[in-house]
Amino acid sequence: MTTTATISANLPTDIKDVHIQNYINGEWAPPTNGLFLDKYNPATGQVILQIPDSASADVDSAVKAAKAAFPLWSKTPVSERAAILLRIADLIDENSSILGTFESLDQGKPVFSAIHFEMPMCAASFRQFAKLITDGGIKESESRLESMITPTSITQPKASITESVTQHIAAGVAGLITPWNFPLPMVCFKLAPCIAAGSTCVVKPTELSSITSFLLSHILHAAGVPKGVVNIIFGSGLGAGEPLVKHKDVKLISFTGGSATGARIGALASGQFKRVSLELGGKNPAMFFDDCNIDHAVTTSIRGAYTNQGEVCLCASRQYVQHGIYEKFVEMFRQKVRSDIFVGNPLDPRTFYGPVISQQHMDKVLGYIRLAQEESATVEFLVNPNDIAVKGVSSDGRLTIEGHEGGYFIAPTLITNIKQSSRVMQEEIFGPVVCILPFGTEEEAVELANDTEYGLSASVWTLDHDKLDRVMRQINAGLVWGNNWLNMDQDMPFGGMGCSGNCRENGKYSLEFYTEVKTLSRHVFD
Template identity: 35%
Template sequence: MADLKVDLTAPNGKKITLPTGLFINNEFVKSSSGTKITSINPTNEQEICSVEAASAEDIDKAVAAARAALNHESWRDISATERGALMFKLADLIEQESDILATIETWDNGKPFADSQGDVGEVISTIRYYGGYADKIHGETIPTTSQKFVYTLKQPIGVCGQIIPWNYPLSMAAWKLGPALACGNTVVLKPAEQTPLSILYFASVVVKAGFPAGVVNITNGYGKEAGHALASHLDVDKIAFTGSTATGKQIMKTASINMKNITLETGGKSPLLVFEDADIEQAAKWAHIGIMSNQGQICTATSRILVQDTIYDKFVNEFREAVKTTSKVGDPFAEGTFQGPQVTKAQYDRILSFVESGKSEGATLTAGGIPCPLNGKGFFIEPTIFTKVKNNMKIYREEVFGPFVVIVPFKTEGEAIAMANDTTYGLGAAVFSQNLELSHRVAARIEAGMVWINSSNDSDIRVPFGGVKQSGIGRELGEAGLAAYTQTKAIHVNIGQKL
């Protein structure tokens, strides 16, 4: 529809025509309720634009479109090789539009432009990676007796509801769309209401790539209405969710209405362990990346730094220096900016409330923890470091999701492992030591889905990503990510046995 777009000029001067409607059945349409989502630029607190917000009725329409596409010959009957070719074309088109997508991401989310460019690069790589897998997903034959055999089919799960977070909107969409499409599913994707813009531009690229109508549907909306409607929908076969643990629990409960297949990637309070034989300078630099990158808004952020007591003071000094020299806070479109604003006023206020909590509980605010607005505006917070932290403090136990870290000493390897595992979460962890035997031994004993040795927050599209305990269920990325979007059917063949 001609009125469901807006012409914008981004802060970096780029001209953008942005769709503002719900993307259902390859068309941008209005919300049935007339509800809007207004996107705010976190750098200057000004309105960017408003987009349509899906109601439960709109979710019904999107699910119906996805179901029809799943059963239509244009998607059901194309060869896996053709499906992969569509995905390669989509990746090529995203590459052509990469600057616009990165611009929208930074404008809407607040992350530095260089980081957004990296995110778009990851989107392209992820779609290509799974496009290459499309015609390599197959079953097997299983001999049983001389007169019988069995073969298996790997089939799509069906209509997949996908709910993505606001910290990596485009990347998280690709992580979910890539394997879902490669396996032949259809999708209804709900972006986070805080960052609704980049995925709508992405939707326009889906049309250009030639995907059949209804295969991909994008329904911006509020979690309490659109997200709930998707998770509870009786004609949705799977829910994949990335977000907070509290919301993940609610999604899991809601999805049980028809026992949907689920994949959850939720919260974290990841430890980073520094042993006395570590390269302290390198450990400090990696620790800085592990907690302060992406404004600290990373589910795997190594937000609890545990340091052997013999090197504790030296490490704290090195870490403070790494933060001081590297964490340039400012305009996300400016060259050299490391840290932009927090994504919303609510997230900004949440982080500052944790600063007050830490001080009131007796921890020492060693650095940062104060607003640093740009020209009096924006949700900027100085990188925050707390020391003299006890394990019963709120700042030690709860996920802050910001540029906020606690540094705590330990005495022995056993104590370090116990402290690392003393959490309800289990997403990531890092170990710093030049003793390979110790490193591998500790990595094996830490309760986490991922462990980095002498680095922090490494991620690769070829490597499974996910957590244990209350950090989620299932894995994304790599070959393991395909398992979340296929089901195995066994077919028994009688070739001669008579009753």
């Protein structure tokens, strides 16, 4: 029997040894069209490797492999599926340093966070669903109904009993399309419940950060995932993602990313009646009342604004502070960012955040900063004076970092004195930019927080427990924190409202998505 002690993923440790190929039916292959895309290091702006620019032919091969693997995998005993999930988790743990280092290089996030926070999350996803299916998975419903039937005569009804139960069965081939801000965690977040439920899949990672998804294919292979159960196709959204969504044999689509792309996916899938899970963007409010623990609140609000370069769908990018503490809060915020936040090389353990993902995305974020300046808002770049790596700040906040002059770095940006109606307050920026505005009453705070098309998350800060409960219940968001941010229970549902999506994921909610439910109703004869 193969054990975790006898398997090895043999992952490369040098970027020069990484040659990304599609993973189809248990084998690696270049794209059939022979085309590749340049992948840029966001910290330097230099090309570090190429990824396949896959097209519909590659997608079709991957879907065929997943479809062929489905009958056997869906009938594989739960114990065997769980054992494979646990081997995957162990291999992720064994290779966490390699995976985290490449994740940092590929995406721009701090290497410490990638290794010590995100890689354990990846392993935990597989362990969570191994345990969940071993413990019984989704609890089936049962009923016993006494009724009257007429077995032989219309005029002489007879009492009977009908027993009904539900059965969850694997749904089929899933298309998993993942974002660039948390590349490997988001793949694992979708992949683990999919294969735990007995479904098979084609994964399409973002073309902007594909390295760790490729390395994961080697881990899946080493862990004994059968051929065709998981296939990974690399390429652009238009070239590979759209054919995957439209493929007739793909029964369900799980997508995490921007709202505009989510709307496009929903439209493409609706004509074929596919099941679609959309986890989209956010413009998340945080409300700080006069009676909050201001030291804790300010520290956490900074994390909520700038973690992962602000490239977090849950970032608290709109912060509302009650008048009584507004000036003190903002000044504490300024001073703490300037003293504690270091921006620069993501491989430097001192770095709090690194570059944003791409030139295009940097231009988008800087465009919002310029818009705020044009609208006469107060825009401050809170650069740490002790950050000797920072050699310059442009008028719109771009940083020049010594040794990384071509990187996509943006200063920690604070915007105040801006109108609630501004696009800067209403649209997702997805960068190290936060707006802080004052409010007066509890009712005004709720109104401001709900004044958005999004509804992913929010946080409320007060030591008054009644107020906390009252306000939290009035916020239109799928996830509302009280006196904390980003504390996640992996068994609780996660998802948004409005332009933030239509799904609920995590735990049994994810298993339900990757399964079909049947009702089995039978008559019990005397």
